[in-house]
Every structure is written in structure tokens, then in C-alpha cells.
Amino acid sequence: MSYIPHYLSRNPEVRARLEEEVDRVAGDRPLCAEDLERLPYAEAVFNELLRLQPAAPLLVPRRAVRDTSLGGYFIPRGTLVEVVTHVMHRRVEHWRDGEEFRPERWLEGQACPRGVYMPFGLEPRGCRGIPLGMAVLVSGLAALVRKWRLEPESDELPADGLEVGILSSPIRTRVVPRRAGQAA
Numbered sequence: 446m447s448y449i450p451h452y453l454s455r456n457p458e459v460r461a462r463l464e465e466e467v468d469r470v471a472g473d474r475p476l477c478a479e480d481l482e483r484l485p486y487a488e489a490v491f492n493e494l495l496r497l498q499p500a501a502p503l504l505v506p507r508r509a510v511r512d513t514s515l516g517g518y519f520i521p522r523g524t525l526v527e528v529v530t531h532v533m534h535r536r537v538e539h540w541r542d543g544e545e546f547r548p549e550r551w552l553e554g555q556a557c558p559r560g561v562y563m564p565f566g567l568e569p570r571g572c573r574g575i576p577l578g579m580a581v582l583v584s585g586l587a588a589l590v591r592k593w594r595l596e597p598e599s600d601e602l603p604a605d606g607l608e609v610g611i612l613s614s615p616i617r618t619r620v621v622p623r624r625a626g627q628a629a
């Protein structure tokens with residue numbers, strides 16, 4: 446969620462489409478649980494966010510239970526293998542305009558080959574909470590966008606920290622009410 450101000454303010458056409466969807470679905474009433482399935486664009490925004498900034502940029506390491514080969518590399522039995530989603534989610538051979546924040550890709554049929562997008566990990570040890578996790582994220586985003594516009598103080602993300610996916614400082618953000626008369 447902390448990357449939302451950055452990506453929405455850098456992509457005003459995405460922000461406008463997201464605000465339009467949320468306003469159209471909820472009208473003047475508060476958002477409710479049934480609205481979740483009427484927010485495909487909000488879901489696409491989150492898929493795109495989890496692609497570029499996966500919450501788990503490294504999966505839980507896997508240990509090879511037998512000699513095997515993967516992507517042309519020989520992996521001896523017992524080797525610990527790290528799956529780096531942060532890299533997989535941007536590789537040019539799998540993603541068109543992979544560095545761009547383009548939620549529309551998720552509404553244009555299959556966005557990527559199977560097994561290339563893994564923000565929730567991989568079976569047999571993949572995440573058990575995907576529907577709940579996505580419901581919390583999408584409803585949180587919709588509730589936020591309905592009332593507030595978050596504007597970062599700078600266009601640039603802070604530099605990477607020591608670990609992949611960790612920034613060296615906060616994304617400082619102004620909270621702007623979307624409706625006249627609404628206090629921040």
C-alpha cells in the first residue's frame with residue numbers, strides 16, 4: 446500500500462480511471478462487500494502494484510530434494526534456491542513494457558505466461574490467504590481513493606535500501622481531500 450501514492454501520482458490517467466470506477470460503483474453510499482466484484486480496475490491496479498513491488502520480493506527459499514536442472518542451470522541435491530519475484534516480475538522476455546506501471550495489461554486477457562507472476566508464492570507452499578488478502582487490499586484501495594488523493598512530495602522513489610524491495614527512506618506524502626469541504 447505504501448507505494449500507492451507514488452504510482453498513482455506518476456500515472457494520472459490510472460488515478461483518474463480508478464477514481465471514476467470507485468465513484469461510479471459506490472455513488473453516494475459507503476462501499477460495501479458486494480462492490481468488490483464490481484471493481485475490476487482497482488483489482489488490476491493492485492495486481493500491477495504487486496508485480497512491480499511484490500510484498501515478498503524473495504520467496505521462502507526452496508531446497509532441491511534431488512539433482513535437477515532449471516533454466517539451463519544444474520542444481521545439485523541439497524542446494525538452497527532463492528526465487529526472486531522482484532526480478533521475475535520484470536523480465537523482458539515475459540512482460541511487454543515490463544518496467545511500466547500499466548494496470549490495463551490485467552484486463553487484456555492473459556497478462557503473462559503461467560508461473561511468471563508469483564506475488565503469493567508457488568505451490569505446494571503458496572499463500573493460503575489470496576482471496577482474503579486481495580479483498581483487503583482492493584477494498585482498502587477503493588475506500589482510500591473515494592475520499593483522499595495521496596500526493597508524494599517527490600516524483601522519485603527513495604533509493605533502494607540494503608535489501609531488495611526495501612527503500613532507504615519513507616515516501617513522504619500529502620493527504621488531499623477529494624471533495625470540497627472535507628477536512629484532511
Ligand code: HEM
Nearest residue numbers: 500501504505564565566567570571572573574577578579
Ligand atoms: C496481500 C496479502 C498477502 C500476500 C502478498 C501474501 C504473500 C505470501 C507469500 C509470498 C507467501 C510465501 C509463499 C511461497 O514461498 O511460495 C505466503 C505464504 C502464506 N500465506 Fe500469505 N500473503 C498475503 C496474505 C495472507 C493472508 C490474508 C493469509 C491468511 C489469512 C495468508 C496465509 C499464508 C500462509 C498460511 C502461508 C504459508 C503457506 C505454506 O507455507 O504452506 N497470507 N503468503
